[in-house]
Amino acid sequence: MISVVLLGAGNVATHLYKAFSKAENITVTQWYNRSNSAISSYANEVETIDSLADLKEADIYIMAISDDSISKLSKVLPFENRLVAHTSGSVSIHDLDKKNQRAVFYPLQTFSKDADLDFSEVPICIEVTEKRNLQILKDLAENLGCKSYKINTEQRQTLHLSAVFVNNFTNQLYRIAHEISDAKSINFDILKPLITETAQKVQNMSPYMAQTGPAKRNDKKTIKRHLKQIESEEHKKIYKLLTESIKKTHGQR
Amino acid sequence: MISVVLLGAGNVATHLYKAFSKAENITVTQWYNRSNSAISSYANEVETIDSLADLKEADIYIMAISDDSISKLSKVLPFENRLVAHTSGSVSIHDLDKKNQRAVFYPLQTFSKDADLDFSEVPICIEVTEKRNLQILKDLAENLGCKSYKINTEQRQTLHLSAVFVNNFTNQLYRIAHEISDAKSINFDILKPLITETAQKVQNMSPYMAQTGPAKRNDKKTIKRHLKQIESEEHKKIYKLLTESIKKTHGQR
Known part of the structure; x- marks a missing residue:
């Protein structure tokens, strides 16, 4: 079982949440957003929080937030040496604060709030700074039914x-x-x-x-x-x- | 039963031939091409001819040939007052010689020799000079399982x-x-x-x-x-x- 904490409430975060909840071997420990109202409608099925201080331990923290906020949010995470991934197609893996183990989990697809999507058709592009973390990211993609590809930042x-x-x-x-x-x-x-x-x-x-x-x-x-x-x-x-x-x-x- | 004579041997003609042959209420009376070799492989299932003098009577003559040849071929057809349609997206209906009743049967799709195609997904754009011929063109499209649209030349x-x-x-x-x-x-x-x-x-x-x-x-x-x-x-x-x-x-x- 892979435990995930999801951060963010945009289209990618919402589609990821739905896909994670459906997957058998993935559990969403918490869903964080700075404003709880955006995710409160899910409060009956997952723990929703709006304070970073409340973050619990998990195998991986996935930040599905806007490109401009990634660096800043990664700096204020109140823990160290855990696995933190962003989902952006353009932000460097090195924009994540190095106090944590860094990764990228980039689903290459167009996400609309309204359009339903078969997540298993989404290719996941994976990047890690510590090689030992590659497997958990691959497992995460596989548990969503997705093909994953190891891709560097330039690619x-x-x-x-x-x-x-x-x-x-x-x-x-x-x-x-x-x-x-x-x-x-x-x-x-x-x-x-x-x-x-x-x-x-x-x-x-x-x-x-x-x-x-x-x-x-x-x-x-x-x-x-x-x-x-x-x-x-x-x-x-x-x-x-x-x-x-x-x-x-x-x-x- | 609608009887069709098909003229031409390009991608559109070939896809049309296959679709016509499969349709229950359509019979391909003849398949004409100026060079028989291009269509001779179908000679065991349809009468293939390379001389206009051999053309038999049919409900409709469909010219699926290059834009530049439409006017010329329509002039040398050895009959009058029959229903003749071209399949071009850009040639005016008036480019067909007026000795015959004129029509357009334009399948809006991309046809490759190799790519298989579900013809029933192809929209057919229909145009006629004599209103009474509209129905047979509609019937032809419907028998292929296609949606048809009445469209003028400019459209x-x-x-x-x-x-x-x-x-x-x-x-x-x-x-x-x-x-x-x-x-x-x-x-x-x-x-x-x-x-x-x-x-x-x-x-x-x-x-x-x-x-x-x-x-x-x-x-x-x-x-x-x-x-x-x-x-x-x-x-x-x-x-x-x-x-x-x-x-x-x-x-x-």
Whole structure:
């Protein structure tokens, strides 16, 4: 049985709490947040606290809090030489105060308060300062049903950057398509199967191999007509830049 | 029973042929291609022909051929006043020769020769010049298990443009993430669940509501560090432009 104290009340903390509570071999000893009101609705199933002085002993303390607060909170923890992990994709492991044993437990996924999530599909990126702690982090991930990957800080920061491309930027392309189609009274539902299939394809094929379309074929006529259709200058710029990028990738320039 | 003559041998034609053959109430009368060798492997299950003079009567002739060939082929069809449809997202319905009754049967999906596809998930965009032909096109889509949408040429061309954003451009973002992570010896598999979840989220939520990340939060520190991490000038440009786009969408500038 792995005992966990969870710190924080944001989306990641909440999803982690739910996943930890469901796992057979994990027990959440306490859930800390500086304001109890954010977690008080869970008080009937877990000990919720808002004072660091009340923290009990546990195998691992997981700080699922904002990047900017990690260093500060790690300094004021009222104990030493215990295992403390943060869950950030971008904060260095060395930002954790060295009075404790340090680790990172970074779930690479997009967490929304409302969207339900199958946690077992979330890859966990693990980093430790003391090698002997690797196993407990692996066990923790495994008990959630997750694949875990040993990743150093530079790799984790690179993943965080890559995630912005495949998640935030991709989502913005969806948004632009939504705007463009809305302007012509087209039901966005028509595009949803294509969105799914595009994501599905690269699960078993490299994005390079999966590419199709006018930019890859260097179909100048279609590209020209598309640019004429686009009304927003900003969308035009994005169309041009990504078309050039595809042409470069596929040797069309 | 709807009888179909299929013309063409590309990805769309091949996927359509497979879907038509499986459908109970559709019969493929003939499959035409100017070169028989491309379709001869199907000769034991369907009549394959390479001469337009051999074309038999059918309820509908579906030309799944390249955009540039549609007008030309429609002119040399050796019959009149029959129902002829093309499958292109961008070619006007009026590019079909008016000696026949004209229609569009545009499946909005990405078709790869190798990737298997559940055709019933493909939305079919339908357009006709004679209203009385609407029903047979709807029936055809329904017999494939597909949802169909009545869409005019301008809307269809807008969908085609939107599809470039959600498919080709999105796939290029996957490609860039692949390049960035490869450069640091990171397994691209780690990003796949995030790709799936990002596409999944907008099935039930608008892309606007689904957005997260540093650009939406206007998290200048993270954006600055990401730009420092990116080695390619081209990737930097894309990062900046899409970050600005997200900031604009979410009122951060």
